[in-house]
Amino acid sequence: MGSALDIGVGRDRLDRSDLAAPFGGVRAPAAFSDDFHTRCEAALLVSGPEAVLCGPTSAALFGLPLPARHRPGPLTPIHLALPAGSRAVRRAGITGSVLQLPPHHVTRWLHLATTRPARTWCDLATRLSLPELVAAGDRMLRLRLCTTDELARVADERADRRGIRVIREALDLLDPASESPKESELRVLVVRAGLPAPRANAEIRDEHGRFVARVDLLFEEYGEILEYHGDHHRTDRRQWRRDRTRESELESLGLHVTEVAADDLRDPPALLRRIARNLARRGWRGTLRL
Template identity: 30%
Template sequence: MDAAPLPLDLTRRPFLASEALARGVTRKRLRARDLWTPTRGVRSVDLPTSIVEQARAFAAAAPTEFAFSHVTAAQLLGIPLPYAVEEDCRVHIVTPTSANRIRRAEVQGHRGLESREVVDVVGLPVVAPADTWVDLGEYVGPGKPVGLDDLIVAGDAVVNIVGGTEPLRHAVECRVRPRGKVTLTYAIPRIRVGSWSPMETRARLMVLRAGLPEPSLNADVLSRTGEWLGCGDLVWREQRVVGEYQGVEFHTRPLDRRHDGVRREGIEHGDWVVVEIAAEDVFDTHCRAAKLRELAGHLGVNPHVLDVLGSGPQFLAPPQFARPRRPRR
């Protein structure tokens, strides 16, 4: 026998079981197999799978004052996270310090909503990008999943939203002893507007740490007569050199390779040098050394002065950057 139909609006959104009961839906109907229980007291016709759907399901049962925070906020805002953090399937929320902490198996509760700015994302209350970036400092440190370069990658994404690093600096300064403050503070001057992907950020960090000149990010590439030839990931205008990160996602299909070849040919005909950068050039020591020497040759930098060892990925801020601890009495 088919289950009794639900009110039409309840089939289009997660809803409280108490709301359905008040509208005449029976308890037996709420236990039917065609309904999901994404969190205690909530039902939905469809299984929530995306982060937006999961957040909406929890929002149906959430307290009056709350916002999605930490990992959940970063995912809703499109801030890239390392895989170890993205595997956290819990919904993170923050409530006022004076409120009781939410206790649900699928929820990680935090306090301090009053110290964070909140924005609307697809109708959901979400901790603002700069404050979310500061919250990622809680995952930083030895044995934790987020490192310095991960923070810079996330910061590059955030400043593309907020327009610069000053909101990040302000968000750090407004907190009272935020976790990871040393690494957050060290990361801010190394964050740039204009990076379009995590690996573009990591490639930029590599060349800067090696001692090469800083490139423009995703800048226009023009011929000597002013004709637009394309947009380059890393662009050294004076030396007429373009660094292009070749990611697996967008540059491995035959159609992608043909498009990249035509584009590269056009840029090179405009009297530019194109240097392709792959993931192994960033993460593998020998590949990184060879790629840096190649770039140095095109940029007119003596390869013998490159800091190849110091150009690799970094997980912690340098020890000398940490604030001195007060001696114990």
């Protein structure tokens, strides 16, 4: 790999203020030095031709939902891997690892070397909780980046078996119908607690077949609905009014709506007990597992 000095760029040019160093030994336009794609490219440049992006970094490139601790930002480390037999990269701003990567586990995405979507998802199993991993998998299936069968196959091909139990549990919970990470996480909490499996993004129609609403999660047998509402549902007055009208119309059809907010997900036992009581009121006779 050539360098700027090798092709005659003077050191004084490299030290000018319009250039910045995302990592030691590489320069980028200062205006773009904190850009996620630029940082990924720079990390690959300083790590050698066999380096590939992996884990949360690859997941972000593919557009998968990630918890705040792993979302791209100026201070978020770039995750990359070198092949077995190498020494992991040790450099500020880079989290390096050594992985056994068959050639078909690697691809190029946005002109960057990275693990394939299915391999990326499997490698996330050691970094994400089960609900977070399912949310990432739901988005991957919805974007048609891979199939459930491919995820299962790649999981079995990995030489590193870490996280395999979580992967197998997550595979049984994936649903491409889910449209948001919080819907996915809520669905996982419900199913793992022994409640009936709800249908994601189900359409509700009235007795004349007229479309009424598409709801986040529907316990079809019991006429119970779970709706996850982000903060804008509370702070936007017009949205709040639409929610009330929609909820009234659903309840006029004999359905019952439980609204779930971020605070509810911080206390899962209380939320699950409330859902279980509503289901029991409508005939569910199962046992809640907390």
